[in-house]
Amino acid sequence: xxxxxxxxxxxxxxxxxxxxxxxxxxxxxxxxxxxxxxxxxxxxxxxxxxxxxxxxxxxxxxxxxxxxxxxxxxxxxxxxxxxxxxxxxxxxxxxxxxxxxxxxxxxxxxxxxxxxxxxxxxxxxxxxxxxxxxxxxxxxxxxxxxxxxxxxxxxxxxxxxxxxxxxxxxxxxxxxxxxxxxxxxxxxxxxxxxxxxxxxxxxxxxxxxxxxxxxxxxxxxxxxxxxxxxxxxxxxxxxxxxxxxxxxxxxxxxxxxxxxxxxxxxxxxxxxxxx
Numbered sequence: 001x002x003x004x005x006x007x008x009x010x011x012x013x014x015x016x017x018x019x020x021x022x023x024x025x026x027x028x029x030x031x032x033x034x035x036x037x038x039x040x041x042x043x044x045x046x047x048x049x050x051x052x053x054x055x056x057x058x059x060x061x062x063x064x065x066x067x068x069x070x071x072x073x074x075x076x077x078x079x080x081x082x083x084x085x086x087x088x089x090x091x092x093x094x095x096x097x098x099x100x101x102x103x104x105x106x107x108x109x110x111x112x113x114x115x116x117x118x119x120x121x122x123x124x125x126x127x128x129x130x131x132x133x134x135x136x137x138x139x140x141x142x143x144x145x146x147x148x149x150x151x152x153x154x155x156x157x158x159x160x161x162x163x164x165x166x167x168x169x170x171x172x173x174x175x176x177x178x179x180x181x182x183x184x185x186x187x188x189x190x191x192x193x194x195x196x197x198x199x200x201x202x203x204x205x206x207x208x209x210x211x212x213x214x215x216x217x218x219x220x221x222x223x224x225x226x227x228x229x230x231x232x233x234x235x236x237x238x239x240x241x242x243x244x245x246x247x248x249x250x251x252x253x254x255x256x257x258x259x260x261x262x263x264x265x266x267x268x269x270x271x272x273x274x275x
Contacts, residue, residue, distance in 0.1 A: 013077070195259065203231045
C-alpha cells in the first residue's frame with residue numbers, strides 16, 4: 001500500500017536488504033514511491049524482498065552482491081545505472097558483527113568486520129556518488145554551489161560507534177568510522193548537492209541482535225534472551241526498536257524534507273544514550 005509520494009520517481013539502492021532492518025528500509029522506500037535495488041549477498045533473500053516490493057506496485061531489482069567485493073560493487077552500480085537510468089538514493093545498510101573479548105580478536109576477525117562495515121560501505125558510497133555526480137544536469141553548480149539536492153546517501157551506523165564496546169571492539173570501531181565517513185563525505189559532496197547522513201540504531205531484535213544475544217550469553221553464562229532483556233532495561237522508552245522505526249528515519253533522510261540536513265547522525269534508539 002502506497003503511503004505517500006515523497007520518493008516517487010526515485011531509484012534507491014539498499015544494501016543488505018534481504019532481511020531485518022535492510023528489508024524494512026527497502027519496503028518503506030517502495031511504499032513512498034521509490035523503485036528499489038535489493039543489493040544483498042544472499043540470492044534467495046534478495047529475490048524474496050524484491051518480490052515483496054513488486055507486490056507493492058513498485059519496480060524492484062535483485063542484485064546479489066557482497067559489498068566486501070569492491071569490483072562486484074562497482075559492477076552492480078554500473079548495471080543499475082544502465083538498467084534504471086539513474087540512481088537517486090543509496091542506503092548503506094549491509095553489516096556484520098561479532099562478539100569476542102578484545103584480547104581474543106584475531107587479524108581475520110578484524111579484517112572480516114572492516115571489509116563489510118567500513119571498506120565496503122565507503123567504496124559503495126564512492127561508486128554511487130560518482131554516478132550521482134555524473135548524472136547532474138549541466139546547469140547544476142554553474143553559479144557556484146548547487147541550490148537543490150541531487151542525491152541522498154544514508155549510512156547505517158550504530159550506537160555502538162558512540163560508546164565503548166569491549167566485547168565488540170572491532171564492530172564498534174567500524175561504526176565509529178561510519179560516522180566519520182559520513183561527515184567527510186557530506187563535506188566533499190555538498191558542492192554537488194548530495195546529502196550524506198547516517199542513522200544509528202539502538203537495540204532492534206533482528207538476526208544480528210539475536211547473534212549478539214547468543215554470543216554474549218555464551219561468554220557471560222546467560223540463557224538466550226537474557227542479554228537482550230538487559231539492554232532493554234536501560235532504554236528510557238521501555239521497548240526495543242523495530243526495523244520499521246529505523247526505516248521511517250531513513251525514509252525521512254532520503255526525502256526532500258531533509259534537503260537541508262547533511263553530515264548528521266540521527267540516533268534511533270529509544271533514548272538509550274541518555275539513560
